Amino acid sequence: MITKSTRFLIIGLGLIGGSYAMGLSKKGYHVDAIDINELSIDYAKEHEFIQNGSTFDIQLIKNADIIISALYPEAMIHWFSTYQKYFKKDVFLTDVSGVKCNIIDHIQLILRDDVEFCASHPMAGKEVSGVTYADNTIFKDANFIITPTKLNTNKAIETLKQFATILEFKNISILSCEEHDKMIGFLSQLTHAIAVSLMNTTDNHNLAKYTGDSFRDLTRIAKINENLWSELFFLNKDNLISEIDAFIYQIKKIKTMLETNNEDGLKELFIQSTIRRKRFD
Amino acid sequence: MITKSTRFLIIGLGLIGGSYAMGLSKKGYHVDAIDINELSIDYAKEHEFIQNGSTFDIQLIKNADIIISALYPEAMIHWFSTYQKYFKKDVFLTDVSGVKCNIIDHIQLILRDDVEFCASHPMAGKEVSGVTYADNTIFKDANFIITPTKLNTNKAIETLKQFATILEFKNISILSCEEHDKMIGFLSQLTHAIAVSLMNTTDNHNLAKYTGDSFRDLTRIAKINENLWSELFFLNKDNLISEIDAFIYQIKKIKTMLETNNEDGLKELFIQSTIRRKRFD
Numbered sequence: 001m002i003t004k005s006t007r008f009l010i011i012g013l014g015l016i017g018g019s020y021a022m023g024l025s026k027k028g029y030h031v032d033a034i035d036i037n038e039l040s041i042d043y044a045k046e047h048e049f050i051q052n053g054s055t056f057d058i059q060l061i062k063n064a065d066i067i068i069s070a071l072y073p074e075a076m077i078h079w080f081s082t083y084q085k086y087f088k089k090d091v092f093l094t095d096v097s098g099v100k101c102n103i104i105d106h107i108q109l110i111l112r113d114d115v116e117f118c119a120s121h122p123m124a125g126k127e128v129s130g131v132t133y134a135d136n137t138i139f140k141d142a143n144f145i146i147t148p149t150k151l152n153t154n155k156a157i158e159t160l161k162q163f164a165t166i167l168e169f170k171n172i173s174i175l176s177c178e179e180h181d182k183m184i185g186f187l188s189q190l191t192h193a194i195a196v197s198l199m200n201t202t203d204n205h206n207l208a209k210y211t212g213d214s215f216r217d218l219t220r221i222a223k224i225n226e227n228l229w230s231e232l233f234f235l236n237k238d239n240l241i242s243e244i245d246a247f248i249y250q251i252k253k254i255k256t257m258l259e260t261n262n263e264d265g266l267k268e269l270f271i272q273s274t275i276r277r278k279r280f281d
Numbered sequence: 282m283i284t285k286s287t288r289f290l291i292i293g294l295g296l297i298g299g300s301y302a303m304g305l306s307k308k309g310y311h312v313d314a315i316d317i318n319e320l321s322i323d324y325a326k327e328h329e330f331i332q333n334g335s336t337f338d339i340q341l342i343k344n345a346d347i348i349i350s351a352l353y354p355e356a357m358i359h360w361f362s363t364y365q366k367y368f369k370k371d372v373f374l375t376d377v378s379g380v381k382c383n384i385i386d387h388i389q390l391i392l393r394d395d396v397e398f399c400a401s402h403p404m405a406g407k408e409v410s411g412v413t414y415a416d417n418t419i420f421k422d423a424n425f426i427i428t429p430t431k432l433n434t435n436k437a438i439e440t441l442k443q444f445a446t447i448l449e450f451k452n453i454s455i456l457s458c459e460e461h462d463k464m465i466g467f468l469s470q471l472t473h474a475i476a477v478s479l480m481n482t483t484d485n486h487n488l489a490k491y492t493g494d495s496f497r498d499l500t501r502i503a504k505i506n507e508n509l510w511s512e513l514f515f516l517n518k519d520n521l522i523s524e525i526d527a528f529i530y531q532i533k534k535i536k537t538m539l540e541t542n543n544e545d546g547l548k549e550l551f552i553q554s555t556i557r558r559k560r561f562d
Contacts, residue, residue: 123491123493124493125493142493143490143491143493145491171490173490173491183488183491186482186483186488187488187491187492187493187495187496188493188495188496190479190482191479191495191496191499192495193532193535194475194479194499194532195495195499195554196531196535196550196551196554197528197531197532197534197535197550197554198471198472198475198528198531199553199554199557199558200531200534200550200553200554200557201467201471201524201527201528201531202467202527203557205557205560205561207464207467207468208560208561209424209452209454210404210424210426210454210464210468211468211561212404212405212406212423212424212468212469214468214469214472214473214476214501214502215468215469215472215561216561217498217499217501217502218472218475218476218498218499219554219558219561220495220498220558221495221498222554222555222557222558223554223555223558223559224551224554224555225551226547226548226551226552226555227548229551230544230547230548230551233535233539233547234539234542234544234547237539240539241536241539241540243482244532244533244535244536245536246482246483247478247479247482247532248529248532248533250477250478250479250481250482251474251475251478251525251528251529252525252529253478253481254474254477254478254514254525255522255525255526258514258515258518258521258522259522261515263511263515266507266511266514266515267507267508267511269477269478269481270477270505270506270507270510270511271507272480272481273476273477273478273480273481273500273503273504273505274503274504274505274507276480276481276484276486276503277480277500277501277503277504278504279486279489280486280489280492280496280497280500
């Protein structure tokens with residue numbers, strides 16, 4: 001379990017890594033960090049998000065009880081693979097990745113037998129990146145999802161629950177990686193695919209002066225980090241493709257209703273979406 | 282032009298008709314109204330949105346200098362056609378409809394020669410309806426679009442500009458009905474078709490507990506008035522079908538990039554949408 005003598009090590013001080021560091025430090029926990037960017041380390045030290053930080057310091061790795069990778073998925077796999085030889089015996093590892101099954105499979109394949117990795121996903125963010133935007137209050141209305149496998153212990157799950165409680169997440173859920181990735185394929189990845197595609201449908205930027213809230217709301221997330229999101233899309237490719245197909249099937253229904261002058265059919269689609277959306281309020 | 286002796290008559294005290302009445306009355310103008318619902322008339326009188334109102338009063342029609350239809354498009358055509366025999370000579374007519382070409386063509390075909398109809402579109406609203414939600418501040422950040430034809434006079438256009446200025450619209454634009462309907466087909470109707478289709482893609486309401494802001498933003502407008510929006514969709518059917526096709530073409534590009542493992546191609550789509558969305562901020 002997490003105590004005040006637990007030493008956290010955060011790998012990657014971006015928006016999420018920085019916000020984790022900020023939240024844990026505010027609650028009096030010991031946090032160290034490694035990041036390839038010296039400026040991010042300096043910023044985190046100055047703002048007292050971390051106690052020690054470095055672009056490369058083996059001793060920080062050796063001292064850590066809990067290592068949290070806040071790297072992009074592929075960089076995380078590479079980092080664990082390279083530095084696991086320095087991990088303390090019985091170190092506990094988690095991550096922040098937005099997709100799970102492919103990553104867990106890969107990590108459990110390469111990882112030393114005496115260390116435990118249990119994946120988790122803080123469903124929080126902003127349309128900006130970097131430690132200077134770190135803000136631990138983004139977790140207050142957010143979901144924290146734990147995706148254990150059969151190889152994970154109850155102790156690991158309890159540690160993650162305690163971790164999410166310290167950071168004041170609103171809801172803590174446990175899902176299989178398959179359930180998680182299917183849910184994310186629909187709720188997060190399909191919505192980003194739609195926003196990007198809507199934005200790419202026209203290059204007439206004169207339209208900007210006529211846009212109301214609806215269009216702005218639907219395209220807010222069309223400003224997208226292409227490196228992170230292309231990794232996430234490919235890692236969850238099968239789920240996302242099937243969600244795109246299901247969505248195209250639905251929007252083609254609207255088109256068919258218009259082409260066949262089926263007013264009642266169109267109204268039924270509107271009534272269905274209205275009923276379903278109300279359940280989400 | 283509009284003066285303090287101008288008598289406005291609003292037909293249909295819904296959200297927009299009610300908000301027009303509220304805004305004009307606050308500025309000291311004379312506003313009367315006709316609505317099929319006695320309760321809406323009573324509410325508008327009690328709240329001093331209107332001076333006189335009725336479910337049916339020929340004299341109100343005979344007295345009006347400017348008649349604003351805030352009815353659904355087809356009901357408006359029916360109302361103008363039925364009651365135009367009572368219109369004062371040289372009465373000026375406008376509307377609030379969300380689509381224009383089909384409506385203008387129809388109205389100009391049936392209307393008396395001595396009255397002028399010039400269409401306009403207040404691009405404002407809420408996801409609720411009815412006079413009890415009337416709120417003239419919804420116009421403060423909104424666009425007011427005038428769609429004159431060759432048959433319209435400069436005087437009519439100037440009257441509408443003055444009208445929009447009284448109601449404190451942020452921008453006043455003049456577009457052909459073709460430009461207007463194409464723009465609306467993309468910015469408003471396609472976005473609603475997408476939101477409805479996304480909401481209809483799954484009936485798993487357990488997902489509600491995991492939804493973040495992105496999904497909520499994209500589906501906010503999936504709660505939709507099926508009678509109004511089916512009219513609007515059918516009246517602008519050709520534009521909307523071509524926008525749906527253009528959008529499907531774009532989202533299929535994302536699918537193709539995934540299927541062909543084209544990471545660079547996917548990133549290019551993300552970069553393009555990011556650049557375009559920034560222009561809208």
